[in-house]
Every structure is written in C-alpha cells, then in structure tokens.
Amino acid sequence: MAKIARVRLIRSRHDASWTIVKVETDQPGLHGIGSANDHFNPGAVAAVVEELLAPTLVGRDAGAIEDIWQSMYQSGYWRNGSALMTAIGALDTALWDIKGKEAGMPVYRLLGGPCRAAVPCYAHASGGDAAELAEAVARYREEGYSVVRCQLGAYGGGGFVPAGRARRPHNAWPAESVFDEEAYLEAIPAMFEQLRLRFGGEAKFTHDVHEHLSPQGAVMLAKRLEPYRLFFLEDALPPEQIAWYRAVRQQCTTPQAMGELFTSPHEWLPLIQERLIDYVRVRVSKAGGISACRKIAALAEAYGVRTAWQEGGDNDPVNQAAAMHLDMAVWNFGIQEDNTFRPEELEAFPGHPVLAGGYLYASERPGLGVDIDEEKAAKLLSPEARTRPYHRPYPIDRKADGTIVRP
DSSP: OOBEEEEEEEEESTTSOEEEEEEEESSTTOEEEEEOOOSSOHHHHHHIIIIIIHHHHTTSBTTOHHHHHHHHHTTTSSOOOHHHHHHHHHHHHHHHHHHHHHHTSBHHHHTTOOSSSSEEEEEEEEOSSHHHHHHHHHHHHHHTOSEEEEESSSTTTTSEEEGGGSOOOTTOOOOSEEEOHHHHHHHHHHHHHHHHHHHTTTOEEEEEOTTOSOHHHHHHHHHHHGGGOOSEEEOOSOGGGGGGHHHHHHHOOOOEEEOTTOOSHHHHHHHHHTTOOSEEOOOHHHHTSHHHHHHHHHHHHHTTOEEOOOOOTTOOHHHHHHHHHHHHHOTTBOOEEOOOOOHHHHHTSTTOOEEETTEEEOOSOSBTSOOOOHHHHHHTSOHHHHHSOOOOOOOOEEOTTSOEEOO
16 A cells, blocks of 8 residues: 655646655655646745645545545645645545556546547637638548537737727727627637638537636627537636626527636536536646546536536646546547647557547556656756746736726
8 A cells, every 4th residue: 555755746847837746755756747837836836745735645545536635635724726726636536546556557547448439529619700711620620530620810819999999098008909798709710700601510619718708798609609600619708707607508409618717616506516517627637637527527427417527728637637537438528629739749648548630549557547757857957937827817808998808
C-alpha cells in the first residue's frame, strides 16, 4: 500500500503558464502527475497546493482517493473557488495516475473500461472573413474531423468594429476596436449560411459565443442559428445568467453547451436537472479532477446530457490525458475539444495522448499513460520566465461607451 511521501510543483512551457503537480510515494519510482494549470493566476493555485493541501497529504494512503478528495474539498472551509478546485483536481488526477500504475492498467479501465475505440474531437477553425474560415474548415475536414468549431477571428469576432467607426464618447479610453452586439448578431448567422452553402447539411459545426452577449442577445442568436443545425452553440451565456437558458430552451432547438467557467456543482446541477443544456463543458482540472467529473458524467447520463470536457490552447497534455480517460469510459460522451502542442512540448510529456485524423487514441500504458520529463520541461521555459513569476490578467473587451464585455 503506497503512501504519499512528497508533493512537488513543476513549472513549464515558454511562459511558465503550465503547472504540473507530481505526487511521489514511499514506493521507489511510483508517482503520479496532474494538471494544476491556471493560465491567468497560477500563483494562487500553487499556493493552495503547497500551503494548504500538500501538508495534509503526506503519510496518507495514496489509494484513498475519495476520502482524500472530500477532505481536500473542505480543507479551506470556503469551497468551490477556482484556485481550490484546480488544486484539488491536480492532486486527484495524480492519485488516479498512481492507482492505475499500482493496478497495472490505464485509468479508463479502472473507470469501467472502454465504451469506444477512440475519442472523436472537434477542431478549431477561424478566419478573418467567411471565405478564409471556409478554407480552414475544408482543411480540417480533409484531416478527418467530423465536427469543426467556426469563428470569425478571435472570440466575439464578427462583432468587433474599429474604434474610429464606432460612436464613442469624446473622452473614451484608447482602443483599437469595440464590441457591437447587433453587428455580431448579424454576422454569425450570415457566416453559417455561407458555410452551409459551401459544405451542405452533412458538415457538423459548433460556435463559441464566449459569453459576449446580453441574455436577450443570447436567446436571439440561438433562435437565428436554428436553421443551420449546429452541433452545439457554446457558452451563449455567462455563469451569472444561466437561468436564461430556460428562455433559450423554450424558444428554439439549437443544442447548448455550457460550463467552461464552472467550478461549482451549483452551476451545472440545475442546468442538467432541468435539461437546459445538451453538453456539459467543464474543464476536468477546474471541476475537481477525475473523481468529480465521473460523477458529473453519471448525473448527466440520467438526464440525457452528454459530456464535452473543455480544453483550449492554454491547457497542457496532462489535463488532456485526464479528459481522454473519462471520454473512453463514459457512455454519454459527446465530443472532445481538441488541443495541439508544439513538438518540443510533447517531447516533455512522454506517453502523451496521440491525436490523429480527428481522434485521440489511448494507450495501454498504466495510469494516465503520460509522464513528465522534468529536464525537457524545464528547457521549455524562456529566460524571462525563469526569473520572474508568471502573471497575465485576462484581456478585456469593451463596448463603444467603455462598458466591459464578459467574460
């Protein structure tokens, strides 16, 4: 019975934005890793791991995963915050990695075994205009992706207008562009009309609103997109306004995916129970790790909701592996957001999941199957990242009058 001997944090990527937890045991060579990645506030997560959680874990049975999860969840008294849940998620995933290695089998077999041969993913296509976007979609379809996310440039693309063309106050803050909701509500349906003309009804498309709209605008967009039969519309509303999903459901059948910013069961629970969304999209590490997400998936199955765990360009191969193991074992899996990495990044994570032809393929290696080469991970850090703490607040979008646009 392995006991936890030490918990360490390993920083990596060129900007030091990846934080990997390594849980070492008293058994020689037996360890587990998990993602403590928080792109915008990594120091807070690291402090929770090192100052709050790690001291309570040393000496404990590494196999007591559920009891450890529950004790970590209550360890700070206040619960469900982003930093705490990410720290819990990292440590929980590392313990599942250890459990799989002890059992000599991959984590997805511990979770009940494979429900599919491989994990279908959706790709991210974008373009400065509809024609450029269509070419990106065509390339991904040729690669084998059956589902493609379609964006006009960055999040909110199609809704940004040059600051010089907007009606702004004479004392407006400096800005290159501002977000115009009405422009967005016109541009995105027009974008999908052109995509349907190009690719027909067989192609499967998603779109990420990234919560830029007012509640009324979100309902309107979902209705306007109904004729284009999206695979799903992602994050149409911010977490503060999820009650508006009732209005969306009452007025259209556009499938809804939600949850990228969720860290609390009080956010996803009502949406699942009232069948107001079709896909739950929490990030595995942000929701509390494999233990928490398999429970979310079980709850969702009972209500006909599918999983679509969130990834994104800021994420790391370890969290991708954790999501893949859940995808393999969860019957009500829907789709997995893809993530791509530079060759030197993948070299630092031997055994990483293999993405090919629109599918993630699991190996039969025990545990998560992925490990971290600490020497190569350290070499990824830029000289600047080695000498100063990493911190980058989320960039802010604004309307013409200066009002901040969420998220």
